[in-house]
Amino acid sequence: MSVRVVARIRPLLENELDKDVIVRADSVAEDKATTLVRIPNPKNEAEEFSFAFNSVYDLATSQESLFTSEVAPHVKSLFQGLDVTIFAYGVTGTGKTHTMRGGLRLAERGVIPRLLSNVFRRGRKIAKDTSGDTTVEVALSYYEIYNDKVYDLLEAPDKRTPSGLPLREKDGKTVVVGLSERSCEDLKDFERLYMEANKNRVTAATKLNAHSSRSHAILRVKVTQTTGRAVRESTASCIDLAGSEDNRRTDNGKERLIESAAINKSLFVLSQCIDAISRGDKRIPYRESKMTRILSLGQNNGITIMILNLAPLRSYHLDTLSSLNVSSRAKRIEVRAVENEVVYKPQAPAPRAPSALGGAMSRQPLRPLANAHNVHTGAVLAAKAAEMEKADKPAKAFSVFVDKRSTPTANRAAPPKRAPEPKQPQLSISAEQIEAMVEKKVAAILASRAAETAPVADDPPVVISVQTTEISDEVKRRLEALERRVENDARTGDDSRSEGLRLLLQARQAKELGDDEAALKFYEMALPYFPGQAKLIGKIEKLKAKLGRTEPARPKKRSRVVVEAEEDKENVMPENSPKTKKLLEIVNSRDLLQIKGLHGFGNKKAQDLVDCLNLRGEKGDEGSRVASLAQLRMLPGMGSRMVERAYEGLAV
């Protein structure tokens, strides 16, 4: 079963105008449900991009109808022992909090209060249908991740430690150590706790001069059903992610920028995880941010629903494209709908406390500190876990299918037993790299703020790659080749290179879409991965010049001595000699093995040369072949000495 991804387009707000609407829900045929989001190409309004989802809800969709269609059907599964995760993703101001929390009026209530209401109702029904043999207890945990630190929202803000609560992996789940858990008797009880916790969130945010919606908020609803000695636990998690936003749009100081960078970092890691899973990578960078560790997208068993919130407005155009792009890939993530095991108490149960959902009921006592939200707590459950481990029961697993057509149906029916997990998963992009990128971004923004007198609000944000029919076949072919190399690099474990190539790929796509601004950003981001690459620097300078940022770089004047020295070399290495032919043949073969065999070439040099050749000739095949030694010398990373050594080392 794959992650269910649905999109919700919010209505216009009071101060927004009809004429600015550019996003619409559509269906593949007239009599079909709406499953498409259509949005114009920012560079060519006549052309529309379409993104397909499991379902698309337009601006007229009520809170009730969204809940009834997307969440209510899974309440039954929750009681069958499946964990359910619902998370809202989208740009700031698109309606995530409205969808998850909603307003105070009955009709405005969002997914969370409706879910709780359904859970309590179902719990009462179960208790009634079993004449009280089965009791249902509901417990809440609520926490936020702010600047990559976890804070308990059920505790007063002054009890917070600066470093927040640590995370730990336990029984295949990510656990927040020391998180409190409160038993909850009914909807009223929940509302009181929830409102209080949200107040804590606002107070903490105010203290930090931040905004509450700049953190990710995670509510866990633990449902425990007890029948005699049999105990079944399952959890519903509702996650209101912070909105991604372009730093340049917010007129904030350094704190807000850091906060924004932390959000962008975790959302960036989330998109990296989605990318990696949908590509079928072995290494998924979950551990690079607390939010992705907790979300464990595609790793957790059960049911996952991603709600992509969208604003219909033109002012969100590029941000909307970016989030459409990420979330449409999330559909490819497969998860196993595995129920949590029923565990048995070893002794006769103590006289059972009346059900938390019955009439005059007492509250479940608070669990001790170490009993975090989603762990099967207590010695019995720990013993059960150990027993399961001994019996070599399959741990939770997930499978990812990159191409649905090639997905063997058998895989879905009977997922293979999970191979043992690597102890320390290698990461496709390291924490330091991400940190460096984030820091660089913050520094760059601060510097540009200081330098520029003109307002920066109009700077367009970076648009992430979008598939478009506008891209010519030739360019598509090249992009695909580049994509294959990126994947190849990822497989062979050269992560920084693969990240660099990915950025180049995104730059090329942006360029093909005519978005020079975005292309320039991606090329600049790629530069640290290919330091000093003349071709890349050339591209950056060209784009800067085109965008009026700076003068195009002029070719350096070569001194007479250098020119003469090179002329001498040309005499020693004539362009039409058999050795020259042989050398160019090897170079143009782009065969890594052959190139590696050249004198003076190592693995990296050879790979750089092949990459460079593949990247050459952006405007067609012309120029992608090296026609002479002089041309070879001019390639990035080559130079006269390198060519000379390769030439001399050849035996012809």
Ligand SMILES: Nc1ncnc2c1ncn2[C@@H]1O[C@H](COP(=O)(O)OP(=O)(O)OP(=O)(O)O)[C@@H](O)[C@H]1O
């Ligand atoms: N479906 C909807 N119907 C009516 N109003 C909506 C809807 N969705 C969002 N809104 C309104 O749009 C505004 C922004 O919504 P909201 O605060 O939920 O966005 P958000 O994505 O959570 O933003 P942030 O990331 O900053 O927290 C709010 O005033 C909200 O009431």
